[in-house]
Amino acid sequence: xxxxxxxxxxxxxxxxxxxxxxxxxxxxxxxxxxxxxxxxxxxxxxxxxxxxxxxxxxxxxxxxxxxxxxxxxxxxxxxxxxxxxxxxxxxxxxxxxxxxxxxxxxxxxxxxxxxxxxxxxxxxxxxxxxxxxxxxxxxxxxxxxxxxxxxxxxxxxxxxxxxxxxxxxxxxxxxxxxxxxxxxxxxxxxxxxxxxxxxxxxxxxxxxxxxxxxxxxxxxxxxxxxxxxxxxxxxxxxxxxxxxxxxxxxxxxxxxxxxxxxxxxxxxxxxxxxxxxxxxxxxxxxxxxxxxxxxxxxxxxxxxxxxxxxxxxxxxxxxxxxxxxxxxxxxxxxxxxxxxx
Amino acid sequence: xxxxxxxxxxxxxxxxxxxxxxxxxxxxxxxxxxxxxxxxxxxxxxxxxxxxxxxxxxxxxxxxxxxxxxxxxxxxxxxxxxxxxxxxxxxxxxxxxxxxxxxxxxxxxxxxxxxxxxxxxxxxxxxxxxxxxxxxxxxxxxxxxxxxxxxxxxxxxxxxxxxxxxxxxxxxxxxxxxxxxxxxxxxxxxxxxxxxxxxxxxxxxxxxxxxxxxxxxxxxxxxxxxxxxxxxxxxxxxxxxxxxxxxxxxxxxxxxxxxxxxxxxxxxxxxxxxxxxxxxxxxxxxxxxxxxxxxxxxxxxxxxxxxxxxxxxxxxxxxxxxxxxxxxxxxxxxxxxxxxx
DNA sequence: CTGAAAGCGCTAACAT
DNA sequence: ATGTTAGCGCTTTCAG
Numbered sequence: 001x002x003x004x005x006x007x008x009x010x011x012x013x014x015x016x017x018x019x020x021x022x023x024x025x026x027x028x029x030x031x032x033x034x035x036x037x038x039x040x041x042x043x044x045x046x047x048x049x050x051x052x053x054x055x056x057x058x059x060x061x062x063x064x065x066x067x068x069x070x071x072x073x074x075x076x077x078x079x080x081x082x083x084x085x086x087x088x089x090x091x092x093x094x095x096x097x098x099x100x101x102x103x104x105x106x107x108x109x110x111x112x113x114x115x116x117x118x119x120x121x122x123x124x125x126x127x128x129x130x131x132x133x134x135x136x137x138x139x140x141x142x143x144x145x146x147x148x149x150x151x152x153x154x155x156x157x158x159x160x161x162x163x164x165x166x167x168x169x170x171x172x173x174x175x176x177x178x179x180x181x182x183x184x185x186x187x188x189x190x191x192x193x194x195x196x197x198x199x200x201x202x203x204x205x206x207x208x209x210x211x212x213x214x215x216x217x218x219x220x221x222x223x224x225x226x227x228x229x230x231x232x233x234x235x236x237x238x239x240x241x242x243x244x245x246x247x248x249x250x251x252x253x254x255x256x257x258x259x260x261x262x263x264x265x266x267x268x269x270x271x272x273x274x275x276x277x278x279x280x281x282x283x284x285x286x287x288x289x290x291x292x293x294x295x296x297x298x299x300x301x302x303x304x305x306x307x308x309x310x311x312x313x314x315x316x317x318x319x320x321x322x323x324x325x326x327x328x329x330x331x332x333x334x335x336x337x338x339x340x341x
Numbered sequence: 342x343x344x345x346x347x348x349x350x351x352x353x354x355x356x357x358x359x360x361x362x363x364x365x366x367x368x369x370x371x372x373x374x375x376x377x378x379x380x381x382x383x384x385x386x387x388x389x390x391x392x393x394x395x396x397x398x399x400x401x402x403x404x405x406x407x408x409x410x411x412x413x414x415x416x417x418x419x420x421x422x423x424x425x426x427x428x429x430x431x432x433x434x435x436x437x438x439x440x441x442x443x444x445x446x447x448x449x450x451x452x453x454x455x456x457x458x459x460x461x462x463x464x465x466x467x468x469x470x471x472x473x474x475x476x477x478x479x480x481x482x483x484x485x486x487x488x489x490x491x492x493x494x495x496x497x498x499x500x501x502x503x504x505x506x507x508x509x510x511x512x513x514x515x516x517x518x519x520x521x522x523x524x525x526x527x528x529x530x531x532x533x534x535x536x537x538x539x540x541x542x543x544x545x546x547x548x549x550x551x552x553x554x555x556x557x558x559x560x561x562x563x564x565x566x567x568x569x570x571x572x573x574x575x576x577x578x579x580x581x582x583x584x585x586x587x588x589x590x591x592x593x594x595x596x597x598x599x600x601x602x603x604x605x606x607x608x609x610x611x612x613x614x615x616x617x618x619x620x621x622x623x624x625x626x627x628x629x630x631x632x633x634x635x636x637x638x639x640x641x642x643x644x645x646x647x648x649x650x651x652x653x654x655x656x657x658x659x660x661x662x663x664x665x666x667x668x669x670x671x672x673x674x675x676x677x678x679x680x681x682x
Numbered sequence: 683c684t685g686a687a688a689g690c691g692c693t694a695a696c697a698t
Numbered sequence: 699a700t701g702t703t704a705g706c707g708c709t710t711t712c713a714g
Contacts, residue, residue, distance in 0.1 A: 096437040
């Protein structure tokens with residue numbers, strides 16, 4: 001069973017292949033009558049246009065490449081869902097690659113996307129270093145980075161993570177907490193760096209001591225590692241009564257660690273996560289979290305990329321403001337030595 | 342900045358394009374010396390092969406299309422991650438489409454994949470009906486269905502859902518529960534149908550009454566709907582003391598509903614989910630769940646598909662056995678009128 | 683061992 | 699309004 005091509009359609013409709021092509025693209029210079037005939041012939045032969053050939057001939061493949069660190073991360077999978085929708089609404093297909101935080105794989109994925117002739121790239125990079133490694137490969141192909149893991153000379157849509165963490169810490173401070181730790185993240189991530197920066201800015205401004213539990217880049221299972229570290233710290237006596245977790249997923253591990261060491265959340269222990277994933281919103285959990293709207297991020301990223309592709313703009317930088325979603329994992333502490341507030 | 346083609350490489354290496362092509366494919370009839378020269382030239386020009394042209398010329402695009410109902414579902418996103426890995430290990434790229442349970446979109450997605458000339462398709466269909474609608478389009482293109490939503494004349498990898506539900510119900514029965522409900526799912530899904538079948542087989546064999554709370558296909562947010570329905574039922578007095586939920590996600594909503602009506606899990610209320618997602622495994626939740634290994638499913642699906650593509654086999658049907666992961670959301674009930682066990 | 687030439691299916695000048 | 703022709707970048711007979 002051979003492929004049906006425009007030549008077959010042309011023959012049946014008694015016109016030239018060009019006319020078929022034009023009719024299919026609704027070219028104005030084709031009479032309504034021929035268009036009808038061509039469409040009928042297509043129908044009859046069950047003709048399906050070959051996008052690959054179209055891509056070779058024209059210069060566009062109408063395919064965009066998406067490279068993420070972990071598609072099974074709830075935030076990223078939600079983001080992908082949004083991006084896929086927007087792409088397909090604009091007639092683009094989406095090629096997906098999952099790096100699992102492996103910089104080498106990320107580099108190869110970029111290469112594969114290029115050789116696939118994607119019209120543009122949407123990348124959630126592992127770290128600024130990994131991004132630097134593939135930067136040259138990409139050249140001037142339209143590309144928008146998702147999140148903070150990139151260097152300055154590119155387009156991106158990112159959340160103001162410094163501010164998100166700062167506000168989370170401020171919130172805990174005003175609730176009366178004075179022993180606030182930051183837990184989670186991989187050392188080479190710029191997102192982590194920024195969140196730490198915000199956390200430090202808040203604590204330092206109140207003269208509070210910093211407590212940072214951060215994984216090195218080769219920790220395999222970050223959640224388990226954070227659970228263990230936190231548990232150890234809490235048991236060593238000299239603990240803390242509030243935690244800002246790098247992600248909601250880690251926050252949930254922290255709940256486990258707190259409870260395992262005999263502390264209840266939020267009665268004895270306050271907790272804030274990042275990402276505002278759907279599982280944190282369950283009544284059963286009600287995790288207070290810094291939200292970075294995946295909806296807005298995904299939409300904006302695709303929009304910016306498509307604008308770059310059709311040449312209507314070059315570099316863009318968008319900062320999404322985070323929002324603290326206050327739920328039930330933080331509690332006000334009555335302080336005897338009322339300092340200021 | 343024009344594209345670098347094999348012609349450029351050929352010129353630089355002082356050979357013909359044919360030789361370049363062959364050298365790149367490690368053709369045996371090319372001398373080692375020329376291969377070296379060609380490789381050097383490629384390097385120097387930063388040549389990237391054009392997969393699109395290769396696809397047009399040969400007949401393979403080395404691209405497989407994946408169509409899922411919801412990439413932000415934890416089970417499916419984990420499955421996609423596994424499949425992406427396996428595909429790329431075998432030199433295939435993965436085109437992703439997300440139907441959000443819309444049969445019309447599913448149909449269009451199949452069309453887009455076809456016109457993209459994918460070498461094969463991996464589909465998690467919305468329902469057997471929706472699958473039937475696109476079946477003809479696909480024709481004899483290699484295709485493997487994920488899960489139970491398909492008719493008989495195709496390849497698939499599915500979990501024995503009937504058995505999974507049966508065993509979940511048996512487990513609850515042996516724990517002493519006599520008022521066991523099944524909650525969740527969409528009416529047109531065959532997966533639901535099978536789970537219900539297993540649930541019924543168990544309950545009927547013990548002479549217990551059936552309690553089924555199932556959404557119609559146009560319920561928007563299934564979780565919220567299930568929460569509300571369950572809450573109503575529980576409050577109406579004549580409730581139940583155990584639930585098998587259609588998914589873990591729904592199970593979590595049921596926890597909320599139970600707690601909202603004053604019942605504690607597992608003290609007053611036992612609960613089993615489906616999927617064994619990572620969030621259910623957290624110590625904080627410890628949800629008992631029927632596991633359908635996404636790892637095994639994803640791996641097998643890709644393997645079967647690739648075997649079909651390279652022609653080494655035609656139709657396959659694989660059944661994955663489910664496994665009841667017993668955690669902490671079910672509890673033994675002491676019965677006064679000890680019936681049998 | 684290497685090269686020339688003919689497509690793969692489609693589009694886009696450039697005619698008519 | 700429609701047709702002719704020449705590629706897009708690569709592979710693949712068929713000849714040297």
